Amino acid sequence: MFIIxxxxxxxxxxxxxxxxxxxxxAQHPKYISITFDDVPIHGEFTLPAQSLKEINQQxxxxxxxxxxxxxxxxxxxxxxxxxxxxxxxxxxxxxxxHTLGNHTFSHISYHQADLNTYLADIQKGATIxxxxxxxxxxxxxxxxxxxxxxxxxxxxMLDNGLEKLGLTLVPVTMENADYVFDAPYTVQLKNKxxxxxxxxxxxxxxxxxxxxxxxxxxxxxxxxxxxxxxMLHVNQLNADSLDSILMSLQSRGYQFQSLEKTLQHxxxxxxxxxFKFGIHWLFRWDKSNENKVNWATEPEPSADAFAEHQQAxxxxxxxxx
Ligand SMILES: [Zn+2]
Numbered sequence: 001m002f003i004i005x006x007x008x009x010x011x012x013x014x015x016x017x018x019x020x021x022x023x024x025x026a027q028h029p030k031y032i033s034i035t036f037d038d039v040p041i042h043g044e045f046t047l048p049a050q051s052l053k054e055i056n057q058q059x060x061x062x063x064x065x066x067x068x069x070x071x072x073x074x075x076x077x078x079x080x081x082x083x084x085x086x087x088x089x090x091x092x093x094x095x096x097x098h099t100l101g102n103h104t105f106s107h108i109s110y111h112q113a114d115l116n117t118y119l120a121d122i123q124k125g126a127t128i129x130x131x132x133x134x135x136x137x138x139x140x141x142x143x144x145x146x147x148x149x150x151x152x153x154x155x156x157m158l159d160n161g162l163e164k165l166g167l168t169l170v171p172v173t174m175e176n177a178d179y180v181f182d183a184p185y186t187v188q189l190k191n192k193x194x195x196x197x198x199x200x201x202x203x204x205x206x207x208x209x210x211x212x213x214x215x216x217x218x219x220x221x222x223x224x225x226x227x228x229x230x231m232l233h234v235n236q237l238n239a240d241s242l243d244s245i246l247m248s249l250q251s252r253g254y255q256f257q258s259l260e261k262t263l264q265h266x267x268x269x270x271x272x273x274x275f276k277f278g279i280h281w282l283f284r285w286d287k288s289n290e291n292k293v294n295w296a297t298e299p300e301p302s303a304d305a306f307a308e309h310q311q312a313x314x315x316x317x318x319x320x321x
Pocket of ligand 1: 038
């Protein structure tokens with residue numbers, strides 16, 4: 001019942017977004033690929049198996065509604081004690097025609113591991129995934145925390161290692177800090193508290209601000225629209241809000257296309273300098289080239305939002321709900 005009420009709010013939010021952005025529809029075609037990290041679940045805290053099934057199913061249903069073939073980057077470790085459930089959830093993604101990429105086994109940071117340990121963790125992370133894919137080879141890799149090498153040499157070593165494994169590193173050009181909002185949202189939803197709706201609205205509003213910013217940054221950086229890659233995480237909040245996010249993207253004039261197609265654009269072949277922190281590729285490209293964007297103005301979740309996130313993760317981990 002609570003969810004139904006919540007979804008009504010979502011529909012109203014969508015209608016508002018759609019009508020507000022109609023004239024923004026671009027003359028040039030705009031393309032975007034949708035990607036999910038942490039398939040089958042973002043692992044900051046543990047949820048019951050039934051919730052995992054529902055979250056994944058909701059995401060798959062919404063992607064189907066928009067006829068989107070997405071790419072999901074798999075972490076196998078979160079369900080290492082329940083391989084049957086892991087296999088069943090991954091099979092659902094595969095059967096729906098989505099691509100399953102690699103996100104390491106244990107969600108480790110490349111900046112805190114030596115190359116061989118890291119590459120071994122990547123290989124371990126494809127065990128169940130490969131049984132689901134059968135003959136099909138895994139092609140794509142997304143580094144946890146977007147840690148792609150803290151030095152130019154480390155970055156090059158990772159690229160070489162991935163190439164030997166037949167994997168391509170997949171950049172991100174748009175992201176919306178979804179995990180910050182997801183933990184407090186999950187707590188309030190479990191409590192059946194009305195403030196879940198507020199968090200949901202804050203999340204969608206923040207997503208709009210980020211999309212506005214990335215569109216404006218791209219317009220400064222490139223003469224023509226470049227195809228984007230949106231990174232979302234598999235979580236309760238995105239299960240409930242994906243419809244609104246996709247509708248917003250459509251109303252901004254985006255057409256959804258496969259990751260293969262997006263990566264063919266030359267912008268994705270350009271080298272970038274290394275960064276010690278995890279950051280999206282619009283920033284990397286701009287900083288490595290003409291530095292046209294004032295990145296200090298990139299919207300960030302508020303300090304309160306981060307504090308609420310931390311508190312919610314502690315509550316969820318304590319199992320007191
Ligand atoms: Zn991740």
